[in-house]
Amino acid sequence: QVQLVESGGGLVKPGGSLRLSCAASGFTFSDYYMSWIRQAPGKGLEWVSYISSSSSYTNYADSVKGRFTISRDNAKNSLYLQMNSLRAEDTAVYYCAREGIAAAGVLDYWGQGTLVTVSS
Amino acid sequence: EIVLTQSPATLSLSPGERATLSCRASQSVSSYLAWYQQKPGQAPRLLIYDASNRATGIPARFSGSGSGTDFTLTISSLEPEDFAVYYCQQRSNWPKTFGQGTKLEIK
Numbered sequence: 396q397v398q399l400v401e402s403g404g405g406l407v408k409p410g411g412s413l414r415l416s417c418a419a420s421g422f423t424f425s426d427y428y429m430s431w432i433r434q435a436p437g438k439g440l441e442w443v444s445y446i447s448s449s450s451s452y453t454n455y456a457d458s459v460k461g462r463f464t465i466s467r468d469n470a471k472n473s474l475y476l477q478m479n480s481l482r483a484e485d486t487a488v489y490y491c492a493r494e495g496i497a498a499a500g501v502l503d504y505w506g507q508g509t510l511v512t513v514s515s
Numbered sequence: 516e517i518v519l520t521q522s523p524a525t526l527s528l529s530p531g532e533r534a535t536l537s538c539r540a541s542q543s544v545s546s547y548l549a550w551y552q553q554k555p556g557q558a559p560r561l562l563i564y565d566a567s568n569r570a571t572g573i574p575a576r577f578s579g580s581g582s583g584t585d586f587t588l589t590i591s592s593l594e595p596e597d598f599a600v601y602y603c604q605q606r607s608n609w610p611k612t613f614g615q616g617t618k619l620e621i622k
Contacts, residue, residue: 440551440559440602440613456610490558498564500606501549503571505558 397421397504399491404509411481411513417474417491417506425449425469428494430502431476433487433511441487444476445494459485481513517541519603519614527622534590536617538603543583547607550579550588553616554599562601563588595621 403415415431430445444455444465453465464477474491488508495501518541528534538548546566551559561570563579566586576591590597598621603614 439615440604442611442613445611454609495564498606500547500611501561501564502551502559502604503561503564505560507558 397493399493399504399506401489401491401506401509404489404511406512406514407481408515409482409513412477412479413481413511415476415478415489415491415509415511419472419474419491419493422493424467424472427496428499429467429474430492430494431465431474432490432492432502432505433485434490434508435484435487438487443489446474478511481511483513485511486513487511516610517544517605517608517612519605519612521601521603521614521617523617524615525618525620527620528593529622530593530595532593534588534593534597534619536588536590536601536619538581538586538588538614540584540586540605544605544607546582547605548579548581548586549604549606550577551602551604552597552599553602559602590619593619 398420400418407413431443446453446465462480466475488510490508491506492502493504495503520539522537548566550563553559567579578589580587600616600618602616
């Protein structure tokens with residue numbers, strides 16, 4: 396069965412950095428686009444970034460552009476999000492999600508999320 | 516950026532009743548609209564994609580309709596486990612955006 400397991404969240408000071416990881420299993424990881432979605436406490440969902448199956452294409456929300464970098468290692472079935480220059484408004488649960496193979500932009504499986512808290 | 520506006524913000528109904536949730540886009544998204552369900556403390560779950568296609572394992576009481584700018588998610592007869600927050604999401608343009616959510620609560 397498809398499993399996505401995020402890790403790497405925690406408490407970090409403003410201006411700090413954090414690297415999130417997502418371990419994928421139960422499917423051919425290298426065939427799928429992958430994304431990071433976040434949800435601030437008590438708020439709605441925001442699409443942070445996506446990466447194509449071969450890493451050729453990436454894109455970012457304006458709110459994180461220039462500070463966050465998405466990457467993947469298909470040999471390790473892993474997705475990453477490097478977050479630099481963190482701000483209080485980046486505090487959120489970060490989910491990794493798989494995009495549908497025949498419907499890019501449809502998030503058909505999600506991880507359980509990892510909480511990032513940016514606070515002094 | 517395409518803005519998705521969901522209504523109502525909160526919907527209070529009883530089990531067995533029919534639920535109708537709306538999502539309006541600020542510009543056409545063709546049929547590239549999905550619906551997700553989120554329960555407290557859980558990740559969202561895909562219900563409907565491309566306006567009217569049920570995702571794998573989703574019960575037939577969930578249905579979607581619409582195209583262009585106006586979309587509807589209908590739950591034909593509410594089960595206790597259906598009370599949750601529902602989000603619409605468009606994949607027509609980047610950034611891919613979500614609506615602000617409709618909370619479906621037990622009356």
